[in-house]
Amino acid sequence: xxxxxxxxxxxxxxxxxxxxxxxxxxxxxxxxxxxxxxxxxxxxxxxxxxxxxxxxxxxxxxxxxxxxxxxxxxxxxxxxxxx
Amino acid sequence: xxxxxxxxxxxxxxxxxxxxxxxxxxxxxxxxxxxxxxxxxxxxxxxxxxxxxxxxxxxxxxxxxxxxxxxxxxxxxxxxxxxxxxxxxxxxxxxxxxxxxxxxxxxxxxxxxxxxxxxxxxxxxxxxxxxxxxxxxxxxxxxxxxxxxxxxxxxxxxxxxxxxxxxxxxxxxxxxxxxxxxxxxxxxxxxxxxxxxxxxxxxxxxxxxxxxxxxxxxxxxxxxxxxxxxxxxxxxxxxxxxxxxxxxxxxxxxxxxxxxxxxxxxxxxxxxxxxxxxxxxxxxxxxxxxxxxxxxxxxxxxxxxxxxxxxxxxxxxxxxxxxxxxxxxxxxxxxxxxxxxxxxxxxxxxxxxxxxxxxxxxxxxxxxxxxxxxxxxxxxxxxxxxxxxxxxxxxxxxxxxxxxxxxxxxxxxxxxxxxxxxxxxxxxxxxxxxxxxxxxxxxxxxxxxxxxxxxxxxxxxxxxxxxxxxxxxxxxxxxxxxxxxxxxxxxxxxxxxxxxxxxxxxxxxxxxxxxxxxxxxxxxxxxxxxxxxxxxxxxxxxxxxxxxxxxxxxxxxxxxxxxxx
Numbered sequence: 001x002x003x004x005x006x007x008x009x010x011x012x013x014x015x016x017x018x019x020x021x022x023x024x025x026x027x028x029x030x031x032x033x034x035x036x037x038x039x040x041x042x043x044x045x046x047x048x049x050x051x052x053x054x055x056x057x058x059x060x061x062x063x064x065x066x067x068x069x070x071x072x073x074x075x076x077x078x079x080x081x082x083x
Numbered sequence: 084x085x086x087x088x089x090x091x092x093x094x095x096x097x098x099x100x101x102x103x104x105x106x107x108x109x110x111x112x113x114x115x116x117x118x119x120x121x122x123x124x125x126x127x128x129x130x131x132x133x134x135x136x137x138x139x140x141x142x143x144x145x146x147x148x149x150x151x152x153x154x155x156x157x158x159x160x161x162x163x164x165x166x167x168x169x170x171x172x173x174x175x176x177x178x179x180x181x182x183x184x185x186x187x188x189x190x191x192x193x194x195x196x197x198x199x200x201x202x203x204x205x206x207x208x209x210x211x212x213x214x215x216x217x218x219x220x221x222x223x224x225x226x227x228x229x230x231x232x233x234x235x236x237x238x239x240x241x242x243x244x245x246x247x248x249x250x251x252x253x254x255x256x257x258x259x260x261x262x263x264x265x266x267x268x269x270x271x272x273x274x275x276x277x278x279x280x281x282x283x284x285x286x287x288x289x290x291x292x293x294x295x296x297x298x299x300x301x302x303x304x305x306x307x308x309x310x311x312x313x314x315x316x317x318x319x320x321x322x323x324x325x326x327x328x329x330x331x332x333x334x335x336x337x338x339x340x341x342x343x344x345x346x347x348x349x350x351x352x353x354x355x356x357x358x359x360x361x362x363x364x365x366x367x368x369x370x371x372x373x374x375x376x377x378x379x380x381x382x383x384x385x386x387x388x389x390x391x392x393x394x395x396x397x398x399x400x401x402x403x404x405x406x407x408x409x410x411x412x413x414x415x416x417x418x419x420x421x422x423x424x425x426x427x428x429x430x431x432x433x434x435x436x437x438x439x440x441x442x443x444x445x446x447x448x449x450x451x452x453x454x455x456x457x458x459x460x461x462x463x464x465x466x467x468x469x470x471x472x473x474x475x476x477x478x479x480x481x482x483x484x485x486x487x488x489x490x491x492x493x494x495x496x497x498x499x500x501x502x503x504x505x506x507x508x509x510x511x512x513x514x515x516x517x518x519x520x521x522x523x524x525x526x527x528x529x530x531x532x533x534x535x536x537x538x539x540x541x542x543x544x545x546x547x548x549x550x551x552x553x554x555x556x557x558x559x560x561x562x563x564x565x566x567x568x569x570x571x572x573x574x575x576x577x578x579x580x581x582x583x584x585x586x587x588x589x590x591x592x593x594x595x596x597x598x599x600x601x602x603x604x605x606x607x608x609x610x611x612x613x614x615x616x617x618x619x620x621x622x623x624x625x626x627x628x629x630x631x632x633x634x635x636x637x638x639x640x641x642x643x644x645x646x647x648x
Contacts, residue, residue: 017504043570
């Protein structure tokens with residue numbers, strides 16, 4: 001799982017225009033203060049996982065643990081990807 | 084007085100108000116599993132057996148309401164010069180990607196009406212917004228009768244969007260229940276005919292208010308800021324001599340809530356009802372019978388509420404078993420009797436609530452009056468003139484991103500607003516125009532920006548609304564092998580989101596309204612801006628025209644309006 005590529009996908013999907021992959025720390029929280037993401041962004045991350053990795057997340061509440069940090073998300077994708 | 088003289092509900096439960104009322108009384112629902120072509124997942128909704136197009140639906144509803152008026156001995160001439168059509172819809176004719184105003188005009192013309200219809204597109208509160216706007220326009224003396232009609236077709240466009248929001252329940256919804264897990268969508272055409280009339284008995288529209296949460300474009304406020312203010316606004320009455328009185332909680336027969344059965348909406352409404360001191364008043368939701376009928380909801384749910392209360396009963400909340408909100412409110416899964424008031428007669432005032440995306444909330448109070456022989460004074464708000472003290476216009480060609488960067492460079496402290504990049508083009512245009520306008524205002528008047536205020540409204544007219552974003556969203560659902568409906572794109576397909584973005588950026592808790600208008604015609608726009616001043620809390624309006632077709636065709640014309648009164 002290439003972390004840089006995932007960061008680029010996140011920046012693109014969430015329109016984080018002013019950010020570069022270097023601005024997103026691997027272990028820093030994605031939600032809360034950090035990047036200023038909200039509930040719609042969380043739903044977009046679910047779409048991202050389906051679109052690029054074939055992961056269907058039915059219960060959005062599960063996102064809370066998966067989207068803790070980029071590292072967390074990458075680990076989840078690695079374990080569950082179908083494409 | 085603004086009196087309701089006729090109505091109609093056309094829904095999967097019946098073609099007349101009487102049939103619908105009987106169905107609700109008996110606890111029937113048309114919620115069932117459906118599947119749209121090209122969609123991977125099934126959904127539970129209340130849909131017409133035979134697809135009914137937006138314009139045909141509006142015509143059928145209006146025709147039935149006119150027949151009802153005739154049957155009640157109050158015939159209405161739809162082609163009269165003082166009859167106004169008011170249409171309520173979120174995405175009514177999305178199948179054709181056409182401005183709502185075009186459909187509305189064709190429907191009005193079908194009935195021989197030459198007036199430019201008012202089209203309200205204020206997300207899920209549209210039905211109540213339409214009633215409130217109709218009431219204000221009637222009170223200004225310009226029209227004598229308003230035919231208010233609401234409808235939304237539950238197309239693949241809408242259903243996939245709600246699915247992407249993970250907002251749909253897999254079963255019939257359970258409003259206010261501890262196990263609620265989302266909403267169902269529904270189709271219905273609902274029509275109310277309002278007229279200016281002295282007291283002759285029957286239901287009147289007593290008051291109404293709209294307030295924004297200034298919190299988030301899709302999440303309701305956890306403290307119910309907008310809904311609470313809308314309730315307070317609707318419960319406060321102005322008497323003819325200018326004095327104020329407040330409708331007491333004990334005077335309310337019931338509250339007809341929005342009650343969509345999403346976790347956050349129902350919790351927010353419980354907080355609003357509790358904070359307003361209404362936690363003991365019987366509350367119910369009709370979503371378990373009809374689903375969420377969007378543009379029709381405010382009208383349909385008001386009609387059922389008024390007829391039920393007139394018959395002495397309060398509808399059951401279908402799907403409700405156990406209390407599931409943090410604040411206790413008085414919900415029941417059973418039909419209840421209307422309680423008696425201090426005069427020994429059944430209570431005769433009801434409160435209707437709705438909330439929607441874009442942070443908007445609406446509340447309306449209806450009152451059942453006795454047939455009095457003593458004539459009452461007809462309320463009339465003389466339309467005061469408007470002054471547009473500060474004005475900004477933008478038109479294509481221009482780069483919205485470059486304009487944003489210029490604003491950002493000018494004001495390092497406040498100009499950085501990364502959310503700009505998440506907005507659809509209409510909201511970007513509205514953001515830039517309102518920023519330029521408010522900077523200009525601050526420079527001219529020395530007023531401070533970003534202080535929370537509830538005395539300022541946002542009233543926007545548009546023709547193409549969110550068309551550019553509609554096409555972008557359609558692109559995410561049009562191919563079976565690339566079917567990834569985007570919630571972030573879908574949310575902006577509600578054109579009123581731009582009003583929410585402006586309220587959110589500037590902490591405005593006042594009214595926010597969005598109208599679909601044929602063009603940038605100053606007379607209509609000022610007439611609609613003026614209606615916002617009917618809410619006595621409002622002292623200024625950010626209002627005007629925003630329209631975006633594509634990068635080469637857009638225009639903005641916004642002003643800060645004050646009333647000359």
